[in-house]
Amino acid sequence: MKPRVVLGVGGGIAAYKACELLRLFTESGHDVRVVPTRDALKFVGEATWAALSGKAVSAEVWDAVEEVPHVRIGKSADLVVVAPATADLMARAAHGLANDLLTNTLLTARCPVVFAPAMHTEMWEHPATQANVATLRERGAIVVEPAVGRLTGVDTGKGRLPDPEEIFRICRDVLKGSTADLAGRRVVVSAGGTREAIDPVRFIGNRSSGLQGYALARTAVARGAEVTLVAANVGLPDPAGARVVRVESAIQLREAVLAAAEDADVVVMAAAVADFRPVRQQATKIKKTPGEPEPIYLTKNPDILAELGETRRKQREQGQPYPEVIVGFAAETDDVLANGRAKLARKGCDLLVVNQVGENLAFGTPDNAAIVLAADGDPVEIPRGPKEDLAGIVWDLVAGRLV
Incomplete structure (x- = not known):
């Protein structure tokens, strides 16, 4: 049986983007019923939604009343997603109002509910909106953080509807x-691979694409976390609902992770951090000259994962809060399990996700396999599969350790 999805559409200019979200659902085999608000129909008409979904569309509880739509639609849904969710719509949902078909549907739904807000920055940041968002989250709804970017007119800021494909992935x-x-948990995830500059053109780097870190961030958002994603040289769309901090080098990544970790419940170090960097970065491009090139001398980069573990140990001795759970990643080419166990002992983390890397393994691929080593338990083997599946298992293990 096809999963039954209700796509609620609020009355904002971003309503046109919900057409793309509808297409993603229908083309992936979902049974979608579109329930717009009256104001949403001023942006995208009823005929468009009906044509794209193949179902009749109405904003009123009085249409087809013999089918009792204000009760039936919500009770029969497997998921309700509201995109865009305006400030007004979330206020009505938070206060249990039911003055149209969509708010009735939200009251009768007993399935997961996802809100993807879109509004001007000032409206999003207003205490009333933040209180309504907190209320919805306390009741179990997933309210995705809006994106930062161009808004209506010339305004830019936080309040942009996240990319429809990212919303779809969360819903999936x-x-x-x-x-x-x-x-209610604050989560920090690092992703990608650092680049250590040799000169303004060249760098020392690695093959990490950031796909695994992004899957971890996206999955955490879908499970209700407030996510900060520290992304090193990643060319992927921002995961919907995550605050993205972009960095380039290991030093920059260290600064960003340590700052975000100060009030985090969980830190997941999925980024591939370069072990070494050039002692000196040339100010201009190194020219090709006769003879052998000058050697490039390297120095060690800070071990961020070990520093997190040591800082937590010291903080706990002083009774100060620090991340409850620290997760590291270890990419190995040989002696995978032995090297992983040695790293776990050195790093001071709770879990270490160890995977083999190489040609068509882990880096840049859509799938991954790993063994998760625990400081206080048996290893968990994760068979090869989509990186989203691995992310889900890692978060299962993390959630079981949170107090």
Whole structure:
């Protein structure tokens, strides 16, 4: 049976983007019913939604009243996603108002509910909106953080509807059975690979694409977490709902992670951090000259994961809060398990995700396999599969350790 999705559409200019979200659902085999607000129909008409979904569309509880739509639609849904969710719509949902078909549907739904807000920055930041968002989250709804970018007119800021494909990915995770077990938790995830500059043109780097870190961030959002993603040289769309901090070098990544970790519940170090950097960065491009090139001398980069573990140990001795759970990643080419166990002992983390890397393995591929080593338990083997599946298992293990 096809998963039954209700796509609620609020009355904002971003309503046109919901057409793309609808297409993603229908083309992936979901049964979608579109329920717009009256104001949403001023931006995208009823005929468009009906043509794209193949179903009749109405904003009123009085249409087809013999079918009792204000009760039936919500009760029969496997997921309700509202995109865009305006400030007004979230206010009505938070206060239990039911003055149109969509708010009635939200009251009768007993399935997961996802809100993807879109509004001007001032409206998003207003205490009333923030209080309504907090209320919805406390009741188990997933309210995705809006993106930062161009808004209506010439304005820019936080309040842009996240990319429809990113919203779809979150919804797909929720439909797979993700629970809001990370609701209220602050999570830091690092992703990608650092680049250590040799000169203004060249650098020392690695093959990490950031796909695994982004899957971890996206899955955490789908499970209700407040996510900060520290991205090193990643060319992927921002995961919907995550605050993205972009960095280039290991030093920059260290600064960003340590700053974000100060009030985090969980830190996941999925980025591939270069072990070494040039002692000196040339101010201008190194020219090709006769003879052998000058050697490039290297120095060690800071071990960020070990520093996190040591800082937590010292903080706990002083009774100060620090991340409850620290997760590291270890990419190995040989003696994978032995090297992983040695790293786990050195790093001071709770979990270490160890995977083999090489040609068509881990870096740049859509799938991954790993063994998760625990400081206080048996290893967990994760068979090769989509990186989203690995992310889900890692968060299962993390959630079980949170107090």
